[in-house]
Amino acid sequence: AQSVTQPDIHITVSEGASLELRCNYSYGATPYLFWYVQSPGQGLQLLLKYFSGDTLVQGIKGFEAEFKRSQSSFNLRKPSVHWSDAAEYFCAVGAYSGGGADGLTFGKGTHLIIQP
Amino acid sequence: NAGVTQTPKFRVLKTGQSMTLLCAQDMNHEYMYWYRQDPGMGLRLIHYSVGEGTTAKGEVPDGYNVSRLKKQNFLLGLESAAPSQTSVYFCASSGGRDSSNQPQHFGDGTRLSIL
Numbered sequence: 056a057q058s059v060t061q062p063d064i065h066i067t068v069s070e071g072a073s074l075e076l077r078c079n080y081s082y083g084a085t086p087y088l089f090w091y092v093q094s095p096g097q098g099l100q101l102l103l104k105y106f107s108g109d110t111l112v113q114g115i116k117g118f119e120a121e122f123k124r125s126q127s128s129f130n131l132r133k134p135s136v137h138w139s140d141a142a143e144y145f146c147a148v149g150a151y152s153g154g155g156a157d158g159l160t161f162g163k164g165t166h167l168i169i170q171p
Numbered sequence: 172n173a174g175v176t177q178t179p180k181f182r183v184l185k186t187g188q189s190m191t192l193l194c195a196q197d198m199n200h201e202y203m204y205w206y207r208q209d210p211g212m213g214l215r216l217i218h219y220s221v222g223e224g225t226t227a228k229g230e231v232p233d234g235y236n237v238s239r240l241k242k243q244n245f246l247l248g249l250e251s252a253a254p255s256q257t258s259v260y261f262c263a264s265s266g267g268r269d270s271s272n273q274p275q276h277f278g279d280g281t282r283l284s285i286l
Contacts, residue, residue, distance in 0.1 A: 097280075098278055098279040159204075159275060163212060
């Protein structure tokens with residue numbers, strides 16, 4: 056069974072500083088990887104996804120993530136954060152087996168706090 | 172374009188009561204999912220469906236039943252609600268067999284409290 060670990064429960068970053076959120080996964084085959092963002096009281100919005108190809112993936116809102124198979128990681132980065140980036144961030148791995156999509160396994164989330 | 176719509180948005184139940192949560196999607200997606208979100212736990216898959224008339228168990232299926240009678244709708248039922256089912260429930264959908272690389276689209280959630 057697949058699993059996702061987000062080692063940081065909370066991260067505090069100053070506005071304008073760079074950001075890296077860590078994600079490690081465990082999966083027996085080539086993973087499908089996702090980052091979602093959730094603002095308070097809202098649903099989940101997809102930031103970016105990796106299925107295959109280029110290991111550096113660009114997403115919305117200036118985010119990017121790099122897939123590193125050797126480290127089983129899919130870290131999310133942003134060069135300069137804005138106060139509006141304060142939210143909960145979830146990394147997820149998908150199992151697409153047998154022509155079906157068996158649902159996502161999520162990490163427990165990282166709560167991002169932006170200091171003025 | 173509504174995407175994924177969940178009904179209701181909020182509900183308070185008493186222990187032992189039953190209810191059904193409705194999820195509707197207008198993207199003609201094959202796959203639909205129900206997750207629950209609890210503090211510090213992320214989202215966990217309850218049940219999912221890979222097509223009309225089919226359902227399958229996820230990670231935490233106990234105490235829940237689902238039905239997919241129409242392609243666009245996925246219902247989650249609680250037959251006898253328990254306080255442990257207090258949670259935020261999210262529905263999601265994604266494309267079908269010819270588009271297995273599609274991400275999941277989420278609804279805005281249903282906040283359910285069981286007293």
